[in-house]
Amino acid sequence: MKRIFCTQCGSQQEIMYEKEHGVFDVLDTKIEAELTITRCRQCHEEVWDETIERCNDMILFNKYKERHDLLTSDQVRNIREKYALSQSGFATLMGFGAKTITRYENGSIQDVAHDLLMRMMDKKMNFLSVWKQRKNHLNEKDVKKTELSLSQMID
């Protein structure tokens, strides 16, 4: 059984999980979702569990993305993996900061410009024109893996 520090009790306590259905604010949007909350088994006060909070954010942010017609984390990952690129390689190719794709795949919400660019990269023809322009910014490993995957791809 996982234990977490409860500020109410002032000690490590066993925790319990509860489902909470509600409407939550995500940026400018109200999102309805069922999230998990963590409580101290002893005093029933809510306690902070980083893993659970990350899952809750992932649920809310993906619902936000669906609502606003933005790529979900999985869709971003699928486009990247189609070309066998690393997260930092895919980011560098599009001129994003090195950690940007990692953040999107972990749930962060992308702006519309980034979203459109990633969508365009899904089409091989678009990818190839960016590839020719930018592949010299990537490391050798990324270049080799991606060129292999491009050569095996059916147009």
Ligand SMILES: [Zn+2]
């Ligand atoms: Zn407690």
